[in-house]
Amino acid sequence: MRERLLLLVALAVLAGTTFYAMRERASQRPQAVQPLIPFNHQKHLAAGLTCVTCHAQAETETFAGVPAVTDCVDCHAAVGVQTPVLDRVGPQLEQVAARGEEIPWKQVYRVPGHAYFSHRRHVTLAQLDCALCHGDLSQVTAPVVRQAAPLTMDRCLECHRQRQVTTDCLACHR
Amino acid sequence: MEGLAYSRRSFLARALAAAASLALFRRLSKAEASVRQAPGQAVAARPHRWGMVIDLDRCTGCQACVVACWAENNQPLPSPEAHRAGRIIEWMTLLPSTEGEYPAVRQRLMPVPCQHCDRPPCTPVCPVFATYKNPEGLVAQIYPRCIGCRYCVNACPYTCKFFNWSTPTWPAPMEAMHNPDVSVRPKGVTEKCTFCHHRLIRAKEQAASDGRTLREGDYVPACMQVCPARAIAFGDLDEPNSAASQLGRSPRRSLLQEELGTRPKVTYLAEA
Numbered sequence: 001m002r003e004r005l006l007l008l009v010a011l012a013v014l015a016g017t018t019f020y021a022m023r024e025r026a027s028q029r030p031q032a033v034q035p036l037i038p039f040n041h042q043k044h045l046a047a048g049l050t051c052v053t054c055h056a057q058a059e060t061e062t063f064a065g066v067p068a069v070t071d072c073v074d075c076h077a078a079v080g081v082q083t084p085v086l087d088r089v090g091p092q093l094e095q096v097a098a099r100g101e102e103i104p105w106k107q108v109y110r111v112p113g114h115a116y117f118s119h120r121r122h123v124t125l126a127q128l129d130c131a132l133c134h135g136d137l138s139q140v141t142a143p144v145v146r147q148a149a150p151l152t153m154d155r156c157l158e159c160h161r162q163r164q165v166t167t168d169c170l171a172c173h174r
Numbered sequence: 175m176e177g178l179a180y181s182r183r184s185f186l187a188r189a190l191a192a193a194a195s196l197a198l199f200r201r202l203s204k205a206e207a208s209v210r211q212a213p214g215q216a217v218a219a220r221p222h223r224w225g226m227v228i229d230l231d232r233c234t235g236c237q238a239c240v241v242a243c244w245a246e247n248n249q250p251l252p253s254p255e256a257h258r259a260g261r262i263i264e265w266m267t268l269l270p271s272t273e274g275e276y277p278a279v280r281q282r283l284m285p286v287p288c289q290h291c292d293r294p295p296c297t298p299v300c301p302v303f304a305t306y307k308n309p310e311g312l313v314a315q316i317y318p319r320c321i322g323c324r325y326c327v328n329a330c331p332y333t334c335k336f337f338n339w340s341t342p343t344w345p346a347p348m349e350a351m352h353n354p355d356v357s358v359r360p361k362g363v364t365e366k367c368t369f370c371h372h373r374l375i376r377a378k379e380q381a382a383s384d385g386r387t388l389r390e391g392d393y394v395p396a397c398m399q400v401c402p403a404r405a406i407a408f409g410d411l412d413e414p415n416s417a418a419s420q421l422g423r424s425p426r427r428s429l430l431q432e433e434l435g436t437r438p439k440v441t442y443l444a445e446a
Contacts, residue, residue: 114318114357116375125382169306170314174357174372 030145032106037092038085041137041144051130051137058119058130066105069097108144109134111151116174132159222388223311224369225411225439226398227421228285232405235283239397239406240266243287246370246396248352248359250342263336265367266397285406287397288313288334288367289430289438296326296335305364311411311439312371320363327364331434335366369408370395390416411439 044054051058054071058064073093076086096103111117122128131137135148149155160167243249243266252262269284290313297305297313304319305326315335327335341361344351352358355372359365377392390409398406409416426443 112318112357116355116372118375118379120383121379125379168308169316169319170308170310170312170368170371171375173314173316173318174355174368174375 028146031147032108032145034106034143034145035104037089037103037143039143041140043141045138052123059124060120062116062118062120064119064123066103069093069101069103073097105143109147109151114174115153115172117172126163126165220412221309221311222410223412223439224374224393225290225311225409225418225422225441226287226369226395227407227418227427227441227443229405229407229421230282230284230442230444231426232403233283233285233401234403234405235268236402237268237283238400238402239285240264240268242266242396242400243367245351246353246356247368248342248356251344251348256339259339261337261339263338263342263365265334265336265365267334284442285397286332286334286430287440288369289332289436289440290367290369292437292439293435295329295331295434295436299325299329301325305366310374312369312374313366314368314371315364315366317357317359317363317365322362322364324364331431331436332438335364337364338362 051064054067055064056067073090076090076093093103123130131148133149133151134144137144156172157167244264247265249263249265250256252264256262266285266287269286271282271284273280273282290311292307292311294305294307294313297307300306301323302319302321304316304321305314306316307313322337324337327337338359338361342358353372355376373395374393377388381388381392390413393408395406395408398408407417407421409418411419411422413419421443422441424443426445427441428444429438429441432438
């Protein structure tokens with residue numbers, strides 16, 4: 001009887017640790033595979049750009065948007081920075097721009113279709129820091145492949161309660 | 175014997191302690207809720223109370239509102255099979271009625287959206303709080319919360335709630351025509367007219383960015399926008415000068431099944 005109980009406890013502990021280990025691994029797994037372009041947020045922010053320099057619609061629209069590849073090419077042509085990485089990537093980007101295509105960046109931050117999230121509401125009206133959801137990108141050197149913080153309703157509501165803004169379901173659900 | 179007496183005493187003591195702490199917790203959380211509510215109320219100066227007036231003397235029964243509602247809210251295309259099974263989803267329906275006797279017979283078509291009752295019969299029956307009346311008087315349906323029990327569908331005396339019996343499908347090019355502001359409801363949830371509340375979210379955001387409060391006409395549902403006869407008025411019923419509340423005071427006014435005491439916020443106007 002006692003042995004059986006011990007076995008049961010051991011099994012439960014094993015199952016628990018396996019579950020947590022798997023969850024831990026899942027939380028480190030990339031959520032998107034980005035194109036092979038070594039985009040570096042840290043360098044761009046250190047050069048004095050702000051988030052809305054490139055993600056221009058964040059202040060006025062629902063979606064923050066990704067800059068067009070022509071923006072990258074034009075800006076780099078104007079600034080004229082020369083680095084080994086840029087010498088390699090620059091011509092690639094120019095080719096993409098010449099073909100009239102875009103860099104196929106994958107969207108990492110995505111709210112489900114039944115929820116309404118507007119960048120304008122949070123960035124311009126509420127004056128929130130982008131880092132609140134997107135993390136501190138001034139330290140990020142590789143393309144973003146996972147969410148800095150999970151986009152869960154719990155997180156939305158926690159913040160809404162803290163700031164004493166509406167928690168009415170209809171304010172976001174649609 | 176002694177063991178039993180001890181356990182009974184300790185059980186009673188524990189039960190009492192649990193009940194007391196539960197009562198205390200509920201009181202505390204209620205107090206906290208009221209504290210939390212106060213600043214939110216201060217932000218929205220006065221909650222609106224949205225309502226609609228439909229003038230049946232103006233309505234021609236053209237069904238533009240039905241089509242607009244269908245396109246605006248990503249409703250699945252009605253199929254003959256769905257029609258035969260009585261499973262058509264149509265948030266804005268036309269209720270036909272025949273009045274008078276031959277030779278003075280008159281056919282009337284009455285547009286019926288969700289009545290957004292002030293005392294909705296559909297909300298108290300929801301076991302998961304997926305449908306509720308929000309502070310602005312809109313009767314909401316939160317799709318990811320809905321478990322599809324259909325209690326609310328049966329409770330609605332106006333048959334304005336629709337259940338998704340199957341996954342909604344559209345013919346190929348129409349899949350790309352969905353309104354991005356409205357979610358596509360999955361199979362197994364109930365849906366209903368929302369008074370196009372996604373337009374309210376947008377209107378509020380626009381007004382806030384312009385640094386002003388909502389004005390009359392900022393928030394207009396799709397059915398009212400397209401009505402060629404201008405038979406539909408929509409607005410804040412608590413605002414005495416809004417078109418909806420002015421028309422709503424007309425002597426021609428009537429409510430659908432008023433005797434049920436649901437206090438609908440859709441008023442009908444018709445010469446008796």
